[in-house]
Amino acid sequence: ELKPDTPEVRELLAADDGWFREVSPEWRGQAMALKVNRILHVERSKYQDVLVFESDTYGNVLVLDGVVQCTEGDEFSYQEMIAHLPLTSHPNPKKVLVVGGGDGGVIREVLKHHTVEEVVLCDIDEAVLRVAKQYLPHMSLLLSDPRVTVHIGDGYEFLGNHASIYDVIITDCSDPVGPAESLFQKAYFERMRRALKAGGNLVIQAESVWLQAEAIRELRDLMASVFPTVQYGYTTVPTYPSGQIGLMLASTTSGRSLHKPLRPVPDTRYYNADLHEAAFVLPEFCRALLDEG
Numbered sequence: 562e563l564k565p566d567t568p569e570v571r572e573l574l575a576a577d578d579g580w581f582r583e584v585s586p587e588w589r590g591q592a593m594a595l596k597v598n599r600i601l602h603v604e605r606s607k608y609q610d611v612l613v614f615e616s617d618t619y620g621n622v623l624v625l626d627g628v629v630q631c632t633e634g635d636e637f638s639y640q641e642m643i644a645h646l647p648l649t650s651h652p653n654p655k656k657v658l659v660v661g662g663g664d665g666g667v668i669r670e671v672l673k674h675h676t677v678e679e680v681v682l683c684d685i686d687e688a689v690l691r692v693a694k695q696y697l698p699h700m701s702l703l704l705s706d707p708r709v710t711v712h713i714g715d716g717y718e719f720l721g722n723h724a725s726i727y728d729v730i731i732t733d734c735s736d737p738v739g740p741a742e743s744l745f746q747k748a749y750f751e752r753m754r755r756a757l758k759a760g761g762n763l764v765i766q767a768e769s770v771w772l773q774a775e776a777i778r779e780l781r782d783l784m785a786s787v788f789p790t791v792q793y794g795y796t797t798v799p800t801y802p803s804g805q806i807g808l809m810l811a812s813t814t815s816g817r818s819l820h821k822p823l824r825p826v827p828d829t830r831y832y833n834a835d836l837h838e839a840a841f842v843l844p845e846f847c848r849a850l851l852d853e854g
């Protein structure tokens with residue numbers, strides 16, 4: 562029997578109604594909730610609370626520090642979009658770095674690109690890879706592919722003074738509070754710029770316009786101070802708060818059309834070329850927020 566040794570499991574059991582709730586002061590007065598069939602794994606890793614449960618309707622769910630990271634039922638929307646937007650808009654991506662992404666979902670998508678020869682994954686927490694291998698097999702299946710090198714460590718530290726190595730860098734990290742804090746700082750974007758080859762692309766997950774509009778504008782301005790091209794798109798993920806999550810893309814080249822796919826991607830369930838372009842078409846209130854129009 563599992564011992565309830567993390568705050569979110571204690572809360573879950575205390576509520577005693579069989580629902581997991583993602584409650585956060587960041588989105589006051591609303592919460593995302595999933596009905597729990599059974600708890601599969603509870604752990605306090607070196608960096609975060611790790612919880613895996615089987616949900617009633619979305620398959621297995623990975624939760625870090627009380628925040629839903631992915632569910633088997635809807636993960637493909639996020640993984641496909643965060644991988645294929647920067648990769649298909651790059652003319653010839655061969656070497657890719659994934660920072661975070663320890664569940665393996667982004668790696669699975671990156672390896673659908675025939676141009677890609679090598680992928681490096683740098684996640685800070687070995688516990689995420691371990692539980693993903695056990696409970697999220699459809700996401701983690703290609704972590705042991707020969708084209709993949711896994712490094713356990715902080716993404717900011719890992720980049721160090723690397724210069725001109727990667728064609729694409731995908732930052733699939735958790736929210737900026739906790740271990741991912743270093744990944745939303747200007748110094749991290751500067752390290753990424755240095756680590757990218759000429760004409761490199763990058764993406765970082767970037768919150769929901771319904772909940773953190775101001776943070777998105779700040780992130781866009783920060784990235785625009787480092788990269789000549791920055792474009793904001795989004796995808797839909799029903800189990801993320803508000804059902805929408807942004808993707809901030811950038812390129813070291815000015816004038817790169819990040820919203821234009823240059824090649825098709827095989828075997829997708831969410832992504833297609835029309836959706837790629839549509840992901841960057843913003844509603845009026847977002848255009849006003851980002852001063853686009």
Ligand code: SAM
Nearest residue numbers: 661662663684685686689715716734735740741
């Ligand atoms: N798709 C999810 C989302 O948007 O909520 C995130 C996926 S989850 C796999 C995020 C991963 O980022 C976790 O495995 C976590 O360990 C990792 N991570 C957090 N901070 C990190 C850091 N500083 N360096 C590398 N990986 C980090």
